[in-house]
Amino acid sequence: MNAPAALEAGPAMPLVQTFDMLSESQRAAMKRIVAHDAAPAPQIEFTTPASMFTCPERFALEQQHLFRARAVPLAVSALVAEPGTAMGHDALGIPLIISRDKQGEIHVFLNACQHKGAKLLESCDPVKSARMTCPYHAWTFGLDGKLIAVARPETFANLDKSSRNLAELPAREHGGIIWVMLDRTAEPDFSPLVPDLASDLEALDLPRLHVYGRKRFEIAANWKLVLEPFLEGYHVQRLHAQTVGPMFADVPNVVDLLGPTIRQISGKANFAPADLDIEGENIHKTVTTVYNMFPNCVVITSPWYVSVMLLHPRAADHTTVEYHMLTRAKPDNPKAEELYAKSYAMILNVFGNEDFRAAEISHAGLSTGALDTCVYSGLEASIATYYGVLDSYLP
Ligand SMILES: [Fe+2]
Known part of the structure; x- marks a missing residue:
């Protein structure tokens, strides 16, 4: 129009x-x-x-x-144009995070802290930040999804931080649109x-x-x-x-x-x-x-x-x-x-x-x-x- x-x-x-x-x-x-x-x-x-x-x-x-078997359009790239930007996304009814890490790579994560599942980002407005910290127990993740820091780490026996990174969905940018595979278990299809x-x-x-x-x-x-x-x-x-x-x-x-x-x-x-x-x-x-x-x-x-x-x-x-x-x-x-x-x-x-x-x-x-x-x-x-x-x- x-x-x-x-x-x-x-x-x-x-x-x-x-x-x-x-x-x-x-x-x-x-x-x-x-x-x-x-x-x-x-x-x-x-x-x-x-x-x-x-x-x-x-x-x-x-x-x-139609929506789970192959990649679908999720969001506008321009919302997270600058490296070091992240936003919540809940328009599908599935809490998601969209981020662009400091290398400029796009990521889509399930919006769930790997401690107890709390939503890391509650707002769907883009925010510039180097990291995302859970409001519940302050577990902190990079915009690439890696678990960076845990509060009082000495109180966890044998916690393998590398096994507690955010759950990521396969995603790509194409022509200014972010596309995502909503089913993590399916073979990624970006056809x-x-x-x-x-x-x-x-x-x-x-x-x-x-x-x-x-x-x-x-x-x-x-x-x-x-x-x-x-x-x-x-x-x-x-x-x-x-x-x-x-x-x-x-x-x-x-x-x-x-x-x-x-x-x-x-x-x-x-x-x-x-x-x-x-x-x-x-x-x-x-x-x-x-x-x-x-x-x-x-x-x-x-x-x-x-x-x-x-x-x-x-x-x-x-x-x-x-x-x-x-x-x-x-x-x-x-x-x-x-x-x-x-x-x-x-x-x-x-x-x-x-x-x-x-x-x-x-x-x-x-x-x-x-x-x-x-x-x-x-x-x-x-x-x-x-x-x-x-x-x-x-x-
Ligand atoms: Fe119309």
């Missing part, structure tokens, strides 16, 4: 990518966008069983095969982290952006209903009619798969193919790119910022979303501060009160049993693509 038109003439502090700064793959996809009056109106015949959104057994199956995805996100500068704002939403809806609005343009002119709808066109997107990640690129209402040839122009003013990183991370470009959302399924009818607005840098002048503050308020309203609200009313209606199936249009074709990937991972 994008800043309202009035804001687009804002300060010269753009995110900015000009066309030539994008990855080869992004440029090739943008060249495939046709003029709106030449856009096709494709038909599809696709339905999903309503039960896939409401059934607890289906939820358990997805947890096992969704394909080079084309990193090239795209690197071109957007995602690993080096500033976290201007982050907000957590608790949504009474299945995680796939929260995801679906970010896989289709069909709702934009309708659900967002009073907000951002007029900025977008009611036409299909250019869609590519980068591994299991779906990339959708679309020309906004003001787009014409010749815009791509205007030298030095901020490409995000006329083109929107959306990544749906399988299974639960959404990245959306706007002229002055990038939105990153992590969708964490908590139950069949409950999803925790962590929204982040990333900007080029911390605002350093009143005009930039005003632009970012207005954009942030606007995007929280559009996502929170429109998209997430739509997921909740959809979940409530589906829970009545009124529908056996949901049916999708050609403007929702990426949802079919997404569920094709999803089905390929289920037994």
